[in-house]
Amino acid sequence: MTLMDPFGFGRAAFDYWRDSIERSVLYLDVMRERGNQYLEHMEQTKPSVLGFETEELLDGRTLPRPVNYELLRVLPPEGVEIDLQKRPFVVVDPRAGHGPGIGGFKPDSELGVALRAGHPCYFIGFLPFPEPGQTVEDVVEAEIAFVRHVIERHPETSEKPMVVGNCQAGWQVMMAAALEPDVFGPILIAGAPLSYWAGERGKAPMRYTGGITGGSWITALTSDMGNGLFDGAWLVQNFERLNPANTYWKKQYHLYDNVDTEAGRYLEFERWWGGHVVLGGEEIQYIVDNLFVGNRLSTAQLVTRDGRRIDLRNVRSPVVVFCSRGDDITPPPQALGWIRDLYEGEEDIIANEQTIIYCLHDTTGHLGIFVSGSVSRKEHTEFTANMDYIDVMPPGLYETTISRAEDQEESELVERDYLLEFSPRNFDELDNEVQHKPEDDRRFATVARLSEINLGFYRLYLQPWIQATITPESARWMRRMHPIRLGYKLLSDRNPLSVPLPVMADAIRENRHPVDDDNLFKAMETIASDQIVSNLDAFRDLRDSLIERVFLDTFGQPLLQAAVGLYGDAHVHRRRPGAEPEHRRFIENRQAELREKIAEGSHHEAVMRSMIYVLGGAPATDERNFKRLRASRAELEPSTRLCDFKHLVREQFFILKLDREKALNTLPILLKDRSNEEIDEHLRHLEHVLAASGELSPHAAERLDQIKALFDQARPEAVKVKAEAPSAAGKTEQGKTSAVTSANSAETAKTAAKPAGDDNNSAAPVTPKAVPKDDGKAVGNDEDNAAPDTPVKTEPKATTKSAQRKRPNRKR
Template sequence: MTEPLSLARTKPARTKAGPAGAKPVPAAKPGAQPPYVIDAMERWLLFLDTLRERADNMIAHERQGMPPLLDFDYELLLDARSFERPANYALLRITRAGEDCWDDCVDETKPPVIIIDPRAGHGPGIGGFKHDSEVGMALHEGHPVYFVIFFPEPMPGQTLADVHYALRDFVTEVARRHPNATPVLYGNCQAGWAATLLAADCQGLVGPIVLNGSPLSYWSGAAQTSPMRMMGALTGGSWAAHLVADLDDGRFDGAWLAQNFENLQPEKAIWEKYANLFNHVDTERARFLEFERWWNGYYTLSREEILAITQNLFIGNRLERGEMALDAHCSIDLRRISNPIVIFASEGDNITPPQQALGWIARLYPDTGALKAAGQRIVYLTHETVGHLGIFVSGSVARLQHRAILAHLEAVESLAPGLYEMQIDQPKHDQRGAPDVRFVSREVENLGIANDDVALSHVARISQNNETAYTLFASPWIKAATSPASAEALRALHPMRWSRTMFSERVNPWMGLVKATAEALRQSRAPLPEDHPALMSERALLAHMGEGLAAWRKGRDAWLAHVFGALFGAEPLGETSTPASKNAGADLKERTK
């Protein structure tokens, strides 16, 4: 099992030839500009060299044990691999941000913030990927910051319950260190529903919970805004994940999840990302390599975990319905949560659309009166365009939305029970100034979340039947035919890996020539100006091709929605938004005019 070389240390050093080594782009010399064809050939060589650097960084990162990619120094406090119920999780304390140490940044009277990163195929780090991040904003507001990471490989037979109790022990330790302030749980995507489980189990935890792009209502939303849900239904349910885990010797390779994410919007993942790099290779190389170093680090789940996730959440929807059993002694009921909850979702997120982030509210509380009677305070805010990953890694989102959330947690706790929309005004003259925040009362009845309950209940039954048949008749034979060697070969041959590693000079000797040529080229390159007519035509052509791919993807999703409706008895629903999120979008447009 691979693991970081050391966690009681500073942030991991960048690999050789990484973004830190990028040289400034020389200015174009007047009268010495090359023809467009020469410039395009130079950019193509630099583009290939960037792919080489990505591949070499990926291999080096794997050999290092894929440590967390945090832009902050930290120390290891607890390692759950040594717990009575072991899990591949650990608790870190952030000790330094740049030149500032803990004592320079932290106000000990403020509540500690525990940031939990999602374990959904990639490694930890997006919550503190750069200075303008969730970690950075929490330190900026003076909060003591703790970060939950996980290791590349799960413990043998690890279950969701094992992870849950490890997280509970982490929160208990942080609470012990700060007895005068209740910890704030900050959960991203999968980690959001994991944080919710901590507040909803039979013991419950106090303190505000911030859910960023976190799905809790898996059957909510229109069909065309939830293509991942339809794809899972059309493959027959959880048996496919079971098969992949069996072929990987009891583990589920996170590369499959990353591939699913890219397939959701291929125009962005396999076209726009690379087209933008090629067009702006002189300036985008460092940013591209920094993000790709995290994106291409694939972590694994145990067979028990992936089956529990698919059967209880994505297909079974048991969390929202209060039917999810944590263990033999406790089931999860979201009505137990008394903690103030802040929900951050985006209309541009097709992995966790606002309907899946907010739909559970109306399921649990049929009207606003019921929510108030329960003494619960729920605050939501929506972004109009940012994608799923942008919720966590966008610097502008961190400086505005996440900073506003952390700066107004005390105000959230002081609200009367009810449902509120958090509206944020960005200062016009100082983009780093404190944003102006308002809490607008909303009605649960007006959320207007669409649901495919009948259709997805059919999917759940079919999935259960397929899973039973696979477990009885196929799984034993697959397990008998699988070995650690065959599992490693399957991983190496995964498209998400070989499509990257094929550009490494360790694998492809010709890339050594590309490297040498690119290094010499950077010394003398004089790029064309950004407003050069040929470059502008190139960008228009690339954008047009991306639009064509997006149109194909929309047609694919519409076809999937039609097939889904025909098979499972659901009317294909059109694009919808919650009235609340529409209000937020309209307000945002008005405020940014």
């Protein structure tokens, strides 16, 4: 069709007119179905969008402190087999205005991935209305009780459940694990904000909301207008305002433009997005005061009503933080800033025996972190498959990267399409994501002080009047009239004007006349739509930049900061919590305990200690090392449980960090009862495992040579004496291999082991240097991150009494 063809132009105009009318009717009919679906969903006693069959195990309303939460067992779909020997998997859903079920409302989800992997799965959901007097602490205690119940249901496995907390459920899970660290296995927090003051300028506009509204008094007002209940639709409205182009145009136009194919997907998502729930006024006030505005969780300032401090440093389970740069609700600084708030550096994390792993997605939005099918098939599949490996990783800070398995060596050891690799990180690298600005902290601290003042004035002057005038019926009426809720009801079968819509829509579907994309008017429609999106995005950017500028200028005023008592005090805001006296004593006792164990153990301890030492010089590691090591250990010790394996890894890691010189020098002692053939087998085992992730770096290869020399010192004396004779001749092959082992004779205690190379990974030998003795610092206060590269100075075998005692081989 061309403009010079009037008949073609007219046909194009008529075809587009007819198609637009048909699409409009079909669109309105989908919106009618959405309204009906909303009303039906909200009338259910226990509405949920969970896409799996479940059975109720525990009702939170029956607990000593009743809550509107419940524990469900997820029944496997047909054809899926569950292995009860595997670690249980628990998903905790976010309660942030929407209904439950988002963590498993389709097959490609967190629950779907875990079920296909054969794990017993459980889901912690909630009901639409809270119990009277319910608090956040009650919810946290209920989640602890639920996880304990899951553990009791699986006596056949010694592994603690892996717990997944999405969005707001993430900080609840972390609070629970800080109070009861022995209950939780590996923890995955997806899109969970724990450090609310953090954020990059020009992004994360939600963090300014508390300052612009004058603090949390507006939350108290909203709860009082609801007769003590806070309507979750207000939270949903805040989310929608972040992206007006998507909320008011793009999402709806995408349905209109593809109404023939998009109706099912649209209705499926709207079933959850429109399932608004209600929170207790005391609950939401606690959340806003202590987290959104006060930021007290990430600085260990929260104390329970029975006097227990909620310190995230108490968490002993590995923590996986999954966030995205495309998330404007929980950007990476808010997901990772708590690490910077609590710890001085990566050595401080090691001293607290914590393993923290973070994974950054580049593009997905907030909901995509835990509902996107592509994310579930990739990231969540890898997290689930590697949970045992994550559970045995030594303490420290790591970042994960995901690559295609087919591009890797030893790809047969990777059972899936992708490989999850773990790389050690330091705080300088972490700061690139957190982008901490101390001057902004003072501004947010000023907001927190003003929020307390404004809330006090509200409670003194306004709250009594509002509470006296609001009745339960008026509160229900205001909830029904909320703009978001009203939008669903107006386009439903309860509106008499919608009666002809289904009849018209059915007639159109039977005789549909869609137009092609090359239609002139259809192309103009697409251009107009893009222009509307661009204009709304420009409005959003202008609005967000204006809000940020007003916030920074207002709360950065020295006069205002001085008026609330903050100006001039560099430490009053975001004070990093110090170590408690009992924690310092714990560190000291732990050090003393480990020193006594340095020369205790058997060949298991020797092999693991050597493995950690060599891998300490590697830039990254992945599941291939773990699979080979665990498989070979299962062959040597069939009764070895994963919890024993994890204990062995962590204990040997700390022994190396505490006294590296003595830890390496005692390797021959741990191997003294092994035969020459067994020592050779241990060395082959080490090389086999280390080769799983590719060729060793020169630095790691030098460390392996050093370990081989120490293992040679443990060979029986008969072998050494036999090896010395040809060594004197200087030419035989056996003499070449005994040049190192003969150095451990009774006449000398000096080692001939080749020292590890210097920091530039030079392969040339260097002159051995003395290793600094332990100075009594906390575990992990060492310049090297995992296994230092300083050469080893060996000592005689009978240096200590513990070395002289005969120790039986222990099963791990």
